[in-house]
Amino acid sequence: MKSLQKDIxxxxxxxxxxxxxxxxxxxxxEIQLPAGAKVSEMTDVLEAIFGPKGTIEKFPxxxxxxxxxxxxxxxPEMETYCGSCDLEEVEEMLEDAVxxxxxxxxxxxxxxxGGVSVGVPEFARRIRNCPKRVxxxxxxxACSAAYWIASQASExxxxxxxxxGSVGCYIAYLDESEAYRKDGxxxxxxxxxxxxxxxxxxxxxxxxxxxMLHDQTVEIHTDFKDxxxxxxxxxxDADMEGQVFSGKVAASKGLVTGxxxxxxELMEKLDPEVAAQMEADEENDANAAAQPKQEETASAxxxxxxxxxxxxxxxxxxxxxxxxxxxxxxxxxxxxxDDEDEEGVESKDEDGEEGAPAQPKAxxxxxxxxxxEGDEGKEKAEEESDDSDDAIDTDDKHDRKGTxxxxxxxxx
Numbered sequence: 001m002k003s004l005q006k007d008i009x010x011x012x013x014x015x016x017x018x019x020x021x022x023x024x025x026x027x028x029x030e031i032q033l034p035a036g037a038k039v040s041e042m043t044d045v046l047e048a049i050f051g052p053k054g055t056i057e058k059f060p061x062x063x064x065x066x067x068x069x070x071x072x073x074x075x076p077e078m079e080t081y082c083g084s085c086d087l088e089e090v091e092e093m094l095e096d097a098v099x100x101x102x103x104x105x106x107x108x109x110x111x112x113x114g115g116v117s118v119g120v121p122e123f124a125r126r127i128r129n130c131p132k133r134v135x136x137x138x139x140x141x142a143c144s145a146a147y148w149i150a151s152q153a154s155e156x157x158x159x160x161x162x163x164x165g166s167v168g169c170y171i172a173y174l175d176e177s178e179a180y181r182k183d184g185x186x187x188x189x190x191x192x193x194x195x196x197x198x199x200x201x202x203x204x205x206x207x208x209x210x211x212m213l214h215d216q217t218v219e220i221h222t223d224f225k226d227x228x229x230x231x232x233x234x235x236x237d238a239d240m241e242g243q244v245f246s247g248k249v250a251a252s253k254g255l256v257t258g259x260x261x262x263x264x265e266l267m268e269k270l271d272p273e274v275a276a277q278m279e280a281d282e283e284n285d286a287n288a289a290a291q292p293k294q295e296e297t298a299s300a301x302x303x304x305x306x307x308x309x310x311x312x313x314x315x316x317x318x319x320x321x322x323x324x325x326x327x328x329x330x331x332x333x334x335x336x337x338d339d340e341d342e343e344g345v346e347s348k349d350e351d352g353e354e355g356a357p358a359q360p361k362a363x364x365x366x367x368x369x370x371x372x373e374g375d376e377g378k379e380k381a382e383e384e385s386d387d388s389d390d391a392i393d394t395d396d397k398h399d400r401k402g403t404x405x406x407x408x409x410x411x412x
Contacts, residue, residue, distance in 0.1 A: 004070060004084075007116045011199040011213060013169045013220050015145035016070065016114035017244075024070050024113075028082050043081050050083035054109075056093040059274050059281075061104035062267075063097035065090060071115025071145045085112060087119045091126070098132060105270070108136045108153055109263070114144025114166065117220055121148070124227055128152035137266055138162050143244055147255075151228045156256045157266055158247035164255055167228060168242035169220040171213050177204040228255075 004021060007014060014021065031049065047053070054066025069085040080086050097103045108127070127134055127149055136142070136153035143166035150156055158164055180187060180202040187202030198209035205213070225240050234254030239245075250256045260266045267275035 004072065004116060007118075008172055011171050011173050013117045013171055013217050014114075015117045015120055015148065015169060015220075015224075017143060017166060018170070018172065020113035020143075021070075024083065031082070042078075046078075046081040050081065053080055054085075056096060058097075058100070058103060059278055060102040062107060062271070062274060063100065063103040063105070064107045064109055065093045065097060066109050066111075067146060067149065068109070068111040071112055071120065071149075073116070073119035085115070087123050091123060094126065094130070098130065104132060106130065106132055106134045107266075108134060108150060110136055110138040110142040110146050110150045111140040112143070112146035113141055114146050117145065117169065120145045121220075121223055121227070124149045124152045128227070128231060135266075135270075137263065138164065138247070139262055144168070148224050148227060151255070152231055154231075155258065156232075157258045157260055158250060158256045159261060160246065160248040160259055162247040163244050164247055164250035165239070165243055165245045167221075167224055167240035169217045169224065171217055173199055173205065173213065174201075175204050176202050232257075 004016075004025060006012075008021065027049075031046070050069070054068050056066075057064045067085060067090055069080075069083045071085045071087060072079070073087045075084050075086040075088075080089065094106070097106045134153040134155075136150035136156040137158070138150065139159040139162055141163040142150045142156075142158070143163055147165060147167065177187070185202060187200065189197045189200055189203055191197045194206070194208050195212050197203070198205060198213065225237060228235055228240060232254050236253070239253045239255065245253065245255065247256060247259060251259050260269070264275065264279070267278060
């Protein structure tokens, strides 16, 4: 976060715990985005790490405005995807809620360790002077700059285990003059103005410069406390010396006005009907998020079905062809049986015994069958004229294929 780094390096007053500032900067520095990645791909990765950007949600008569992440002002859009909160965006959401006649109550959902001091006092004043009822809520943390803003709401509700407070201000200055001296360096600063050039690397602060920086922090801290006491009149100065309290302790000290176990309970207390609507919308959103996967699965199934049908139709076509071949073979077989039956009749006449019809071989070549049909056809025609009665008797013994065979002979 460039704005946070800039304020630290420029020795500007900070409204965030030092450990949180360092942790945030380290988290951002460790992000590795693929070279040549599209903006949409980059934002997807950042949202997976820091969560989606906050947007206003409206459930008339309520509007929910998020105040999440390290606070800054006028931040580049990419920083807002890296867990930072741009006050300008929050101001636009606030203006939207104020202009909407259907919105009667604004809920400021806070999850922030604080941030830089620029723009915070002005935005806190806008919350205090908002023409509509503003309720601040946190179930995680509302510290330093975030608490300054949240404390200006008409009501501030927290969960018992949340972190609240850290009323104070500081400037971090790294005195590197001794390290420079040991390395054989000496920083010379040519300036005009006794207080100019404070914080230049390799130099030590003069007493006047140190007092100047101290006065800046005192001024901001005083404004911070005055704003808190203007709305939270029971808060004591002793409890605004940079301490962080749990929500439960903060409630006992007047830093917050009430406790709930979660956002759902808050909405149930405010309006059960709206709470039910919000829960239903959450379920719809969850279903909508899962819908693309279901559609993709359905498409995959459909595609698989097409492939299966295509594969199943091919064997079916082969089977149909096979059935045609079987019918042709059956007709040829029938003809062959007729010939064999007639030969059996002739054998009966000669030997006095009934000849058994010969069985066709499954592996006979079609050409041999056709050649046999030519010679046997002639014999069959002659024998039919002489032995028609015997042929008919023989056909009766083969009812299984007699219809086809008789039709081929012209017998009704």
